[in-house]
Amino acid sequence: MKICSICKQNKDRVNFCKDIARKDKLCHVCKKCRSVWGKTYRKKLKIEIFNAYGGPVCKCCNEKEICFLSLDHVNNDGAKERKELFKNNHGGSYHLYEKLKQKCFPDKNRYQVLCMNCQWGKKNNFGICPHQQK
Numbered sequence: 001m002k003i004c005s006i007c008k009q010n011k012d013r014v015n016f017c018k019d020i021a022r023k024d025k026l027c028h029v030c031k032k033c034r035s036v037w038g039k040t041y042r043k044k045l046k047i048e049i050f051n052a053y054g055g056p057v058c059k060c061c062n063e064k065e066i067c068f069l070s071l072d073h074v075n076n077d078g079a080k081e082r083k084e085l086f087k088n089n090h091g092g093s094y095h096l097y098e099k100l101k102q103k104c105f106p107d108k109n110r111y112q113v114l115c116m117n118c119q120w121g122k123k124n125n126f127g128i129c130p131h132q133q134k
Helices: 030-054 078-086 091-103 118-121
Strands: 015-020 026-030 069-073 111-115
Touching: 015 030, 026 030, 030 069, 030 091, 069 078, 069 091, 069 118, 078 091, 111 118
Parallel strands: none
Antiparallel strands: 015 026, 069 111
16 A cells, blocks of 8 residues: 555555656556646646747637647658657657757747648648648
């Protein structure tokens, strides 16, 4: 049994992730609290990134629903950048967001906020969102 440092509940050891750096080899936070913290942190990070790169609104169609928005590489070089940054590891959105935050949000002209529809439209239409062709 172990007490979670966030919820203060005494829980069975299977409710904690491994952490080899700790004396008991278990994380000090239970899996449930860690999951809640992670979701909250990722949402906060996403909003912080969007604010740094033009605000939480799609630059193309003005969509404002956060869950539909993502960071787009203006020059369509996202795959190349992820390959350089993360080598063989698969770095997803939040890994890139972390790197950009660590570097104090560089290259303001290299990234833009787009909704997923505009991003996929751009990807499948030779780098131009169908909204822009009208």
